[in-house]
Amino acid sequence: MRPLIAILLVINAATTAVALSGEALAMVEDSTAWMDKFYDPSVGQLYDLESKAAMNHETLTSAWYAVGLLARNGNGGKDVTEAQRIINFIIADQHDNPKDLWYGGYTREPEEPDVGSEHYPAKAYGSFDPNWRGFVGLSFITMYEDFGDLLSEDLKRLMLESLFNCSIGDSYREGGVNGDNLWPSYSNPAIMRAIGTGWTGRKTGDKNMTKAGEDYAQKIIDLWDMHNTLSEFNSATYTGISIFGLTLWAKYMPEDSIMAKRGPGILSGVWNTTSQLWHADMRNLAGPWDRSYSLDMTIHLGHLSLFLASIIGRKAAGLHQYPEIMSHARDWAWAPLIAVHSEFHNSLLSDELKNSLKTFDGDRVWKGQAYYPPHDLDTRNITTWMGKTLMIGAQSYHTKSKNGPSNNNGQFHPAVAQWMYGEGKIGWLSLRSSQAHVQVEVSANRLKITYPEGGADSVFTFFVSPSMLQPNVKAWADIQGISISVTGNVDEKYDLKFAGRYGGELSPWYDHNYWRFEYKMPAVLNGSPELVIDFAPPKPFNRLS
Numbered sequence: 001m002r003p004l005i006a007i008l009l010v011i012n013a014a015t016t017a018v019a020l021s022g023e024a025l026a027m028v029e030d031s032t033a034w035m036d037k038f039y040d041p042s043v044g045q046l047y048d049l050e051s052k053a054a055m056n057h058e059t060l061t062s063a064w065y066a067v068g069l070l071a072r073n074g075n076g077g078k079d080v081t082e083a084q085r086i087i088n089f090i091i092a093d094q095h096d097n098p099k100d101l102w103y104g105g106y107t108r109e110p111e112e113p114d115v116g117s118e119h120y121p122a123k124a125y126g127s128f129d130p131n132w133r134g135f136v137g138l139s140f141i142t143m144y145e146d147f148g149d150l151l152s153e154d155l156k157r158l159m160l161e162s163l164f165n166c167s168i169g170d171s172y173r174e175g176g177v178n179g180d181n182l183w184p185s186y187s188n189p190a191i192m193r194a195i196g197t198g199w200t201g202r203k204t205g206d207k208n209m210t211k212a213g214e215d216y217a218q219k220i221i222d223l224w225d226m227h228n229t230l231s232e233f234n235s236a237t238y239t240g241i242s243i244f245g246l247t248l249w250a251k252y253m254p255e256d257s258i259m260a261k262r263g264p265g266i267l268s269g270v271w272n273t274t275s276q277l278w279h280a281d282m283r284n285l286a287g288p289w290d291r292s293y294s295l296d297m298t299i300h301l302g303h304l305s306l307f308l309a310s311i312i313g314r315k316a317a318g319l320h321q322y323p324e325i326m327s328h329a330r331d332w333a334w335a336p337l338i339a340v341h342s343e344f345h346n347s348l349l350s351d352e353l354k355n356s357l358k359t360f361d362g363d364r365v366w367k368g369q370a371y372y373p374p375h376d377l378d379t380r381n382i383t384t385w386m387g388k389t390l391m392i393g394a395q396s397y398h399t400k401s402k403n404g405p406s407n408n409n410g411q412f413h414p415a416v417a418q419w420m421y422g423e424g425k426i427g428w429l430s431l432r433s434s435q436a437h438v439q440v441e442v443s444a445n446r447l448k449i450t451y452p453e454g455g456a457d458s459v460f461t462f463f464v465s466p467s468m469l470q471p472n473v474k475a476w477a478d479i480q481g482i483s484i485s486v487t488g489n490v491d492e493k494y495d496l497k498f499a500g501r502y503g504g505e506l507s508p509w510y511d512h513n514y515w516r517f518e519y520k521m522p523a524v525l526n527g528s529p530e531l532v533i534d535f536a537p538p539k540p541f542n543r544l545s
């Protein structure tokens with residue numbers, strides 16, 4: 001251990017425990033009680049929340065559970081004792097060879113062999129996940145700051161040492177070097193890195209580390225200042241994590257830090273856009289999304305919903321009463337971490353903004369721009385139209401590859417429509433990116449897509465929602481809740497396939513079954529490939545009619 005750290009611990013100010021109420025308290029209680037069942041006291045870690053893991057343990061969710069235990073602080077002191085055991089275990093398991101690219105990172109599961117050993121090659125986002133530094137690191141910072149008075153001095157010293165190694169390891173990351181993808185444009189881990197490094201530098205008195213945090217934050221801020229949007233634009237999951245990181249910028253960094261100065265403004269700027277893309281009746285975020293695992297926030301849990309829940313309540317945020325039954329339920333383990341910051345976070349938002357999340361006040365159009373270097377070759381132009389029961393959001397982009405701004409084809413949704421029918425059911429249609437250059441036009445009930453560099457072999461591929469009301473789809477007319485007509489210079493005969501969990505010609509996309517409509521070009525193509533969808537939206541549902 002570095003003696004330097006021990007000496008500087010005296011600057012640690014007294015901490016006060018967080019007082020929670022309302023939805024924030026319910027989130028801590030419900031999520032922690034759910035995780036209690038997964039806790040293995042013989043080890044001091046959670047069993048993996050996914051049954052697929054055959055009762056291996058999981059480092060990341062264990063860190064979030066520890067936050068829940070400290071926030072609950074019950075069971076006659078046992079919650080605190082177990083939280084400390086969990087933290088100790090995670091740190092003992094941390095990668096500790098400074099020569100490794102994954103140095104200072106945290107294991108994925110304690111059962112794993114040493115990363116980079118003969119039978120367990122190092123693979124980013126495989127055998128190690130470089131973003132775990134942010135997820136575990138910021139959980140540690142939260143516990144250190146908000147629950148420090150519950151933790152022993154020895155453990156706090158160890159946490160600082162762990163965070164110090166974590167920050168050194170993060171400094172090895174540079175987009176494009178060693179296959180890494182952490183550019184300042186990769187907003188959510190970039191925001192976490194800036195404070196992980198900046199906070200730890202100050203706490204340990206390491207001026208170089210403090211400056212590295214400030215410098216990294218400045219790069220993120222420079223990107224923000226271009227268009228007042230995050231480079232990793234709009235995502236129910238990752239915007240939530242960026243908001244989490246920005247909350248810590250505002251909450252924990254001292255006044256002289258650029259993160260304290262700019263954090264609150266950027267945070268409310270992100271919310272300004274998010275609030276306009278949030279459809280309160282449909283309980284969904286309109287597209288387009290740079291990264292998404294789902295097309296419907298009422299069946300899939302994203303981090304943004306946890307922040308929304310703390311403002312407008314669980315139900316209005318689209319969360320199920322029992323979020324653990326939803327797709328990506330594992331992220332319900334984040335609830336304590338978000339809940340303990342919610343009061344401070346919500347205090348940074350205006351009443352006007354918070355109120356605007358509660359009701360849908362009529363048709364609107366949002367226009368904005370985003371830029372994600374180095375994958376973006378041009379500024380992206382985004383247009384989203386939102387009506388009572390239908391919303392359409394799309395972006396024009398010109399990127400290095402068809403994988404889009406985040407270089408992640410599977411998660412990229414450049415053009416999306418969602419509609420509501422029946423009792424709050426959500427239908428959806430999403431263009432799958434097959435081109436590096438796409439132009440879109442969005443207006444009321446209409447989406448037009450053009451491929452300026454497309455040709456005879458171009459395709460327009462859409463994933464479209466299945467429905468129990470009509471499980472057999474033979475044509476567009478069988479898609480529930482909407483009426484869709486397609487025109488353009490494409491061959492009007494389309495190819496239709498089904499992707500199902502238990503069969504079909506294709507496999508599900510993440511957790512979702514879907515119908516795939518695909519258009520090809522005709523024998524003679526006139527001009528650039530172009531396709532127009534006209535939607536006739538569903539009538540508002542009325543229980544009494």
Ligand SMILES: *[C@@H]1O[C@H](CO)[C@@H](O)[C@H](O)[C@H]1NC(C)=O
Pocket residue numbers: 001091094096097098158161162165
């Ligand atoms: C931090 O890394 C050093 C090697 O640089 C290692 O000796 C030490 O044990 C690590 N500390 C923790 C808490 O893992």
Ligand SMILES: *[C@@H]1O[C@H](CO)[C@@H](O)[C@H](O)[C@H]1NC(C)=O
Pocket residue numbers: 171208209212
């Ligand atoms: C200072 O910080 C930078 C960025 O984190 C790092 O690359 C460099 O190695 C550090 N230098 C020293 C002397 O610690």
Ligand SMILES: *[C@@H]1O[C@H](CO)[C@@H](O)[C@H](O)[C@H]1NC(C)=O
Pocket residue numbers: 272275350352353356
């Ligand atoms: C969003 O930002 C715009 C432009 O700065 C401002 O006019 C509007 O009041 C903001 N909306 C909310 C809800 O804060």
Ligand SMILES: *[C@@H]1O[C@H](CO)[C@@H](O)[C@H](O)[C@H]1NC(C)=O
Pocket residue numbers: 378379380381396397398439
């Ligand atoms: C977005 O609009 C700007 C003009 O504001 C234009 O220069 C740029 O080429 C457009 N981007 C794309 C991908 O079409």
